[in-house]
Amino acid sequence: MAETVAFYILAALILIFALFVITAKSTVYSVLFLVMDFLLVAALYILLHAQFLAVIQVLVYAGGIVVLYLFVVMLVNLKRPPEAHSDPRRLGRFGLVMALAVLAEIVAIAAYGWMTPAAETGALSASNVEQVGRALYTDYLIPFEVASMLLLVAMIGAIVLAKREL
Amino acid sequence: MVDAIIIPLIKIVIVFVSVLVAVMYIVLLERKVQAWVQVRLGPMRVGPHGILQPIADALKLFVKEDITPAKADRWIFSLAPILVLVPALIAFAVVPFDADITLFGLTIPGYIADVNVGLLYIVSVASIGIYGIILGGWSSNSKYPLLASLRSSAQLISYEVAVTMTLVTVIMLAGSLSMVGIVTAQREMGWWFAFAQPVAFFIYFVGGLAETNRAPFDLPEAEQELVGGFHTEYSGMRFAFFFLAEYANMIVISAVATTLFFGGWLSPFPNVGWLGFLAWVPGWVWFTAKTFAFLYVFLWVRATLPRYRYDQLMRLGWKWLIPLAILNIVVTGVLKVLV
Numbered sequence: 001m002a003e004t005v006a007f008y009i010l011a012a013l014i015l016i017f018a019l020f021v022i023t024a025k026s027t028v029y030s031v032l033f034l035v036m037d038f039l040l041v042a043a044l045y046i047l048l049h050a051q052f053l054a055v056i057q058v059l060v061y062a063g064g065i066v067v068l069y070l071f072v073v074m075l076v077n078l079k080r081p082p083e084a085h086s087d088p089r090r091l092g093r094f095g096l097v098m099a100l101a102v103l104a105e106i107v108a109i110a111a112y113g114w115m116t117p118a119a120e121t122g123a124l125s126a127s128n129v130e131q132v133g134r135a136l137y138t139d140y141l142i143p144f145e146v147a148s149m150l151l152l153v154a155m156i157g158a159i160v161l162a163k164r165e166l
Numbered sequence: 167m168v169d170a171i172i173i174p175l176i177k178i179v180i181v182f183v184s185v186l187v188a189v190m191y192i193v194l195l196e197r198k199v200q201a202w203v204q205v206r207l208g209p210m211r212v213g214p215h216g217i218l219q220p221i222a223d224a225l226k227l228f229v230k231e232d233i234t235p236a237k238a239d240r241w242i243f244s245l246a247p248i249l250v251l252v253p254a255l256i257a258f259a260v261v262p263f264d265a266d267i268t269l270f271g272l273t274i275p276g277y278i279a280d281v282n283v284g285l286l287y288i289v290s291v292a293s294i295g296i297y298g299i300i301l302g303g304w305s306s307n308s309k310y311p312l313l314a315s316l317r318s319s320a321q322l323i324s325y326e327v328a329v330t331m332t333l334v335t336v337i338m339l340a341g342s343l344s345m346v347g348i349v350t351a352q353r354e355m356g357w358w359f360a361f362a363q364p365v366a367f368f369i370y371f372v373g374g375l376a377e378t379n380r381a382p383f384d385l386p387e388a389e390q391e392l393v394g395g396f397h398t399e400y401s402g403m404r405f406a407f408f409f410l411a412e413y414a415n416m417i418v419i420s421a422v423a424t425t426l427f428f429g430g431w432l433s434p435f436p437n438v439g440w441l442g443f444l445a446w447v448p449g450w451v452w453f454t455a456k457t458f459a460f461l462y463v464f465l466w467v468r469a470t471l472p473r474y475r476y477d478q479l480m481r482l483g484w485k486w487l488i489p490l491a492i493l494n495i496v497v498t499g500v501l502k503v504l505v
Contacts, residue, residue, distance in 0.1 A: 052283050
């Protein structure tokens, strides 16, 4: 019961902050609201007893990726939007396509959740770090390795792009 | 009720107050140590040997005018000092100060919280602290703070990689991410991880110096180039917040180093028979003594080493410490399989 209440409060806050992210006038404020959103999502993970995921969420998203966003926003002058972005009709069409795609995604997820019965969660053991590690290195070994190769390639690509002469 | 709410609350208050008092006195200790190294006396006027100097300093900061620059972003300018200080303080939530204490028939654990991702919690909380630094420099709308905050955050991000990598070796030895679990593992192994993992300890400590912007890595507040760092435009209590956060972060680094590498609350030399009387000293005394030993090294290093150049700092971080940390993981892994 308490968990349900906490979930709805967190979900409402997440949506409110998400709205702030897209309506804030200053881009720096947008980024800060995004950090709040990531922290609240981490709280949702804790509610699901996934402490490991929650901490990684804070470490990677709030502490890493958004810091880079902030760098970009601070260093690049965003006061005057480029011409292409100021055309309202073009923005509207693009927005409509994106909104439809997201809607289709949400409907698909909801339908899938409706049709398949809830998975047996079983007893949540205290050490979900161990569970995550075991799952990643046994059942999901190949996707995990593919993802890490992808990240490695991205990293090398970024270095090559940033440094023209090596 | 008592177990779940009142005792943790009392512990939080005790930890909070002792950290803040410790911060005040580390500032005095720093001035004293610098003075002794340079054959001076240091603060002597306020109280005997300047013992009341921190209180005078705090009062001075309280009554000073709080200035917001005209072109600053007001909201973020006020938010930044808070964002720096809060992560430094909440990191203490998972640091174990002592073994379980029995008091009036109640068994009180020597930590505020023991989560099974304790070490990761500390790392992620520390990574949140960067926001205060970046935003403080940016919102001042002034060039020196902005430059300093860019330097500071680049430094933090670079050294965070090396430090986090090196913590992996500790986790491999302990087989646990919980801070209490790591101390227990050291008790069971019979020796502290600083002796099992000297390389990891070295990287952690160098990274700790860099992450707290301390000498010889104090480029973000290089007075000769940048006036005073990302908090140049701050005054009064807001400046005090940045100051408190810097020293609180030093305590966090020292306390974590104590826990990970020097056995936390454990007494030294449990294997030497005639030193057995050391076990009678309470654990929190050992913990505090070890933490202060580290803090003293912080001050000592500042008085001894000259500042690095910025390219040297980045080269040390990326080209030496990170590869060394990765190599250390590999060696530890191989040894763990073989032995």
